[in-house]
Amino acid sequence: MFLFFFGDLLISNANYIWFPSFLLTMCCVILFYCCAHLQHLVAGRIFQFQSLYRVGAGSSKKNRTTSANASALKLTCELLRVxxxxxxQRAVAIAEAEGDTQIEATHLESILPQLLLDF
Amino acid sequence: MEVNIFIARFDFPSIRSENQEKEMEAVGGSGSSEVENDLEMKLLRDRFRLSAISIAESQVSKNGMEVSKVVVACVADLAFKYTERLAKDLQLFAQHANRKSVNMEDVILCAHRNEHLSGLLRTFSNDLKVKDRQYERKRKKEVKKNDKTTI
Known part of the structure; x- marks a missing residue:
């Protein structure tokens, strides 16, 4: 670009040719720089979007870890104990009603549906 | 079990470099961490079953009865499956309330269909709150005493 500019200077000594050609070359230079800058800008945008996408995928609601309060954990333990x-207790009640001293699988089976409905 | 977990913890990181591990974790926790999680989950599940079995057997002995091993194992497995369901529910409740930690209210909400159960849990939670307050007061008093002694 600069070579073209100086070549123009050397070849054309007359003012009326030199001035428009200078303008043309300056326009070319500005255009070239703009293009280069635009490319750079676009590339930067794309990269930014990529990084944004990565961050968004990392902190989405699905991947968020949930912790439990200490008292909530105690309460859950109590619920499970109950x-x-x-x-x-229900199995024992059924076994006592049937006159057995040992709880068998049939006793558990008979109380299971209502137990699962209650909890 | 514990020996296996130690092997998993100390052997696998030496095979991979740190960057690779980070990448693996970023991708979705596959590889050695998954093996570790699996082993840890098995260990926790076994511990849970043991405590469930001990609770069930103590209850049976209180009533002066005997129980077959199959029934005890069934009860433990049932409790474990119930726990999995409960944990999922609690997580969803906490997320719905835009919280990162599960609250006592969430646990009570899990048992809202059974009035007796929710009442029981509510009284238990109130007791816990009272105990926590007493504990905090005691701690504050102790801190004050320590301050005085240091002065």
Missing amino acids: FITEAV
């Missing part, structure tokens, strides 16, 4: 004791 569940187990309830299952055993």
